Amino acid sequence: MPGGGELSTARPVWIEEARHFFRFIIAELKPRRPFVTPFNLISIPVMVVGAMLIVIRFARGLGSVTNLTQESPWGFWIGFDVVTGVAFAGGAYLVTFAVYVMRTERYRPIVRATVLNGLLAYVFYAGALLLDLGRPWKIVNPIIGNSFGYNSILFLVAWHFMLYMIAEFIEFSPVVAEWLGWRRARRILHKLTLATVIFGVTLSTLHQSGLGAMFLLAKSKIHPLWYSEFLPVLFLVSSVFAGLAMVIFEGTISHRVFRDRIDRAHHAAFDEIVIGLARGAAVTLFLYLFFKAVVFVHGKHWVHLADKWGWWYLLEVVVFVLAPCLIFIRGVRLRELGLIRAAAVVTLAGVALNRLNVSVIAFNWRSANPYVPSWMELVITAAVIFAEIWVFRWVVTRMPVLQSTPLRLVEEDHRAA
Amino acid sequence: MDRRRFLRLAGAAGAALAAGSRRARADGEPAEVEFIGVLVDTTRCIGCRSCEVACGEAHGLDVPDVVNDGALETERTTTTRQRTVVNRYSTDAGTVFVKRQCMHCWQPACTAACLTNAMYKTHEGPVIWREPKCMGCRYCMVACPFEVPRFEYDSPVPRIEKCTLCWDRLERGHIPACVKACPVDTLMFGSKRDLLEIARVRIYNHPEHYVHKIYGEHEVGGTGWLYLSAAPFEQLGFPSDLGTTPYPEFTREFLYSVPVVFLAVPTLLAGLHRLSRDRENS
Amino acid sequence: MEAISYVNIFETKGLEYLLVISFLLGFLVLVRILAPRDGAACESVTTKPQAAVAEHPVTCVADFECPYRASVTHNLDDGVSTNQEDVVA
Numbered sequence: 210m211p212g213g214g215e216l217s218t219a220r221p222v223w224i225e226e227a228r229h230f231f232r233f234i235i236a237e238l239k240p241r242r243p244f245v246t247p248f249n250l251i252s253i254p255v256m257v258v259g260a261m262l263i264v265i266r267f268a269r270g271l272g273s274v275t276n277l278t279q280e281s282p283w284g285f286w287i288g289f290d291v292v293t294g295v296a297f298a299g300g301a302y303l304v305t306f307a308v309y310v311m312r313t314e315r316y317r318p319i320v321r322a323t324v325l326n327g328l329l330a331y332v333f334y335a336g337a338l339l340l341d342l343g344r345p346w347k348i349v350n351p352i353i354g355n356s357f358g359y360n361s362i363l364f365l366v367a368w369h370f371m372l373y374m375i376a377e378f379i380e381f382s383p384v385v386a387e388w389l390g391w392r393r394a395r396r397i398l399h400k401l402t403l404a405t406v407i408f409g410v411t412l413s414t415l416h417q418s419g420l421g422a423m424f425l426l427a428k429s430k431i432h433p434l435w436y437s438e439f440l441p442v443l444f445l446v447s448s449v450f451a452g453l454a455m456v457i458f459e460g461t462i463s464h465r466v467f468r469d470r471i472d473r474a475h476h477a478a479f480d481e482i483v484i485g486l487a488r489g490a491a492v493t494l495f496l497y498l499f500f501k502a503v504v505f506v507h508g509k510h511w512v513h514l515a516d517k518w519g520w521w522y523l524l525e526v527v528v529f530v531l532a533p534c535l536i537f538i539r540g541v542r543l544r545e546l547g548l549i550r551a552a553a554v555v556t557l558a559g560v561a562l563n564r565l566n567v568s569v570i571a572f573n574w575r576s577a578n579p580y581v582p583s584w585m586e587l588v589i590t591a592a593v594i595f596a597e598i599w600v601f602r603w604v605v606t607r608m609p610v611l612q613s614t615p616l617r618l619v620e621e622d623h624r625a626a
Numbered sequence: 627m628d629r630r631r632f633l634r635l636a637g638a639a640g641a642a643l644a645a646g647s648r649r650a651r652a653d654g655e656p657a658e659v660e661f662i663g664v665l666v667d668t669t670r671c672i673g674c675r676s677c678e679v680a681c682g683e684a685h686g687l688d689v690p691d692v693v694n695d696g697a698l699e700t701e702r703t704t705t706t707r708q709r710t711v712v713n714r715y716s717t718d719a720g721t722v723f724v725k726r727q728c729m730h731c732w733q734p735a736c737t738a739a740c741l742t743n744a745m746y747k748t749h750e751g752p753v754i755w756r757e758p759k760c761m762g763c764r765y766c767m768v769a770c771p772f773e774v775p776r777f778e779y780d781s782p783v784p785r786i787e788k789c790t791l792c793w794d795r796l797e798r799g800h801i802p803a804c805v806k807a808c809p810v811d812t813l814m815f816g817s818k819r820d821l822l823e824i825a826r827v828r829i830y831n832h833p834e835h836y837v838h839k840i841y842g843e844h845e846v847g848g849t850g851w852l853y854l855s856a857a858p859f860e861q862l863g864f865p866s867d868l869g870t871t872p873y874p875e876f877t878r879e880f881l882y883s884v885p886v887v888f889l890a891v892p893t894l895l896a897g898l899h900r901l902s903r904d905r906e907n908s
Numbered sequence: 909m910e911a912i913s914y915v916n917i918f919e920t921k922g923l924e925y926l927l928v929i930s931f932l933l934g935f936l937v938l939v940r941i942l943a944p945r946d947g948a949a950c951e952s953v954t955t956k957p958q959a960a961v962a963e964h965p966v967t968c969v970a971d972f973e974c975p976y977r978a979s980v981t982h983n984l985d986d987g988v989s990t991n992q993e994d995v996v997a
Contacts, residue, residue, distance in 0.1 A: 423765070541942050
């Protein structure tokens with residue numbers, strides 16, 4: 210048995226500590242919930258097939274698993290995994306801004322889960338980006354300094370992704386420290402939180418808008434209804450309601466699945482949180498609509514409404530932006546969570562649709578061979594998402610993410626802050 | 627002056643200018659840069675495709691069988707195995723042959739896009755791809771308005787393939803392989819300034835023979851390859867809606883705003899944090 | 909010769925200003941619509957941790973409290989002093 214009784218001259222304390230730590234981690238890897246669930250039954254085969262496809266991709270080149278062409282060099286992996294996925298992860302910078310900068314205590318119960326989701330999203334989607342690169346091992350080039358392409362917005366986006374992941378990890382690390390019982394580390398990390406949050410929000414405003422700015426260079430290729438010099442602003446604003454909608458969506462699911470991990474205080478507060486998030490989503494959707502209107506008028510796009518692209522644009526704006534805005538408003542006024550959840554789902558679909566339009570569908574829209582993702586691209590994407598959910602589940606069932614921080618530590622933080 | 631003498635002079639002039647532009651001016655101002663380029667007079671091209679053959683041979687790529695492959699029947703684009711192609715068009719002015727390849731823009735979109743500086747505009751003008759730096763992100767392909775860079779999707783170590791204006795030959799003092807191979811003087815190599823002069827003189831002297839436009843003079847801020855034609859350029863597969871703004875301009879404002887944001891936003895957020903102190907104590 | 913394009917900005921500016929004004933008015937209306945009705949639901953979670961505990965006792969899952977240390981059977985409260993650092997802005 211570990212403890213004082215086994216101390217002998219042959220075994221230094223640090224070896225005992227290391228062995229104990231190792232055994233602890235192994236124990237933590239064992240599943241805590243029943244293994245045979247619908248989610249597991251679906252996700253495991255997908256992840257296995259996905260892993261095999263990834264091996265093929267590296268052995269035989271991108272063309273062996275994707276439908277990418279010379280005219281459509283960016284496809285579903287960039288358009289969805291990266292460009293949409295990062296927008297979905299926007300909840301992290303918004304909620305940390307509310308809780309740590311503006312000190313809105315109402316959202317404190319969800320801040321840890323949201324930061325965890327943001328961290329995992331960036332890690333897995335940046336990981337998915339590695340799959341899309343032709344020579345992923347060269348990704349160190351723009352990092353180590355021999356190939357700084359300052360003139361490129363992609364350089365900025367790539368660096369921000371990296372820095373933001375580090376910031377997110379620092380923001381989440383107090384949770385890890387609590388889990389491991391490293392009190393001093395926890396105190397130190399907690400003090401770093403405000404500065405890290407400020408840094409993270411700054412980074413986010415730049416890289417969320419930067420994703421839009423990347424497409425400014427594709428002026429001759431993106432359909433006029435989706436191209437505008439205001440793409441950076443539009444992407445920044447849509448990242449706000451995308452992030453809020455995703456927090457509502459994931460929060461709702463987590464609260465059902467991990468019901469037993471959440472204490473009474475959280476459950477009571479959650480409804481108000483959702484309504485507050487819905488308010489934010491309604492306001493930013495409203496703003497976005499007017500942005501789109503101004504861009505439309507400014508670019509004199511009336512003539513473009515006459516063909517099928519015009520209808521597709523109107524569908525995106527009316528069904529996937531205007532409608533959820535109205536449903537959010539109604540849901541907030543009636544305090545109907547069902548309406549709010551529905552609006553959140555439609556909003557997420559709308560953001561995905563818009564970003565896929567800009568990067569893939571309306572990109573090279575004149576082409577005779579429009580790009581359609583292969584089933585292998587979709588399976589790999591699904592495998593990445595499932596892997597992310599597996600990690601989320603593992604963390605949430607072991608670390609204090611959904612629980613309140615014990616009062617003792619909260620008082621410590623307030624005294625030190 | 628006969629053709630051969632002129633070509634040699636143009637080549638020498640180009641090389642001399644290239645060497646000269648490396649000297650920085652004494653007053654610290656950026657040196658005026660003279661880029662080299664190629665003038666393509668499509669009214670002279672006979673569609674023999676010797677340029678395609680020479681390009682393939684010079685770079686170890688596919689050498690087309692110009693006699694038997696019937697490639698002129700269809701409109702082709704460059705590929706990962708062919709850096710240049712000649713297409714045949716039926717136009718108002720009859721049959722026209724057009725050689726297409728990288729345009730070597732003065733302010734290229736691909737170099738503005740490339741985050742590793744793999745796509746690189748050399749001091750003399752040609753835009754080259756530097757293999758050790760490339761990570762295969764394909765942003766250059768997204769950006770290029772002429773859809774020039776080609777990517778090896780079927781290789782686990784993929785390359786980007788495009789015309790480099792025979793940069794490796796230029797460094798050894800030769801002219802580009804296609805220019806050397808052309809039997810009828812369609813291609814002329816030299817400094818862009820000289821080539822523009824020659825093109826304008828040709829239009830002035832034979833106004834009924836040419837469309838009064840030099841394609842590449844202003845497109846996307848100017849390109850290294852210039853074209854003369856007897857038929858409107860839209861009928862020859864050239865994009866006509868590119869505008870005259872160099873592509874790097876489109877991202878300049880955003881990139882300039884980055885330092886401002888890094889200064890302003892943290893300050894603003896710290897201020898908001900300070901102001902929100904009262905909510906806690908109320 | 910290439911056509912010289914003239915961009916008439918006055919055509920669109922009138923409509924754009926109208927859009928801005930309608931946005932500002934609409935925004936005012938929207939904020940009033942969305943505001944909580946009587947403030948009762950707004951601050952159900954109080955801002956002070958002590959008060960929050962008084963109303964909603966925190967009940968943590970049993971093995972959350974430092975599960976790692978618990979497995980080494982250390983006493984959680986031994987030798988830890990609370991910090992009395994001054995609040996620095």
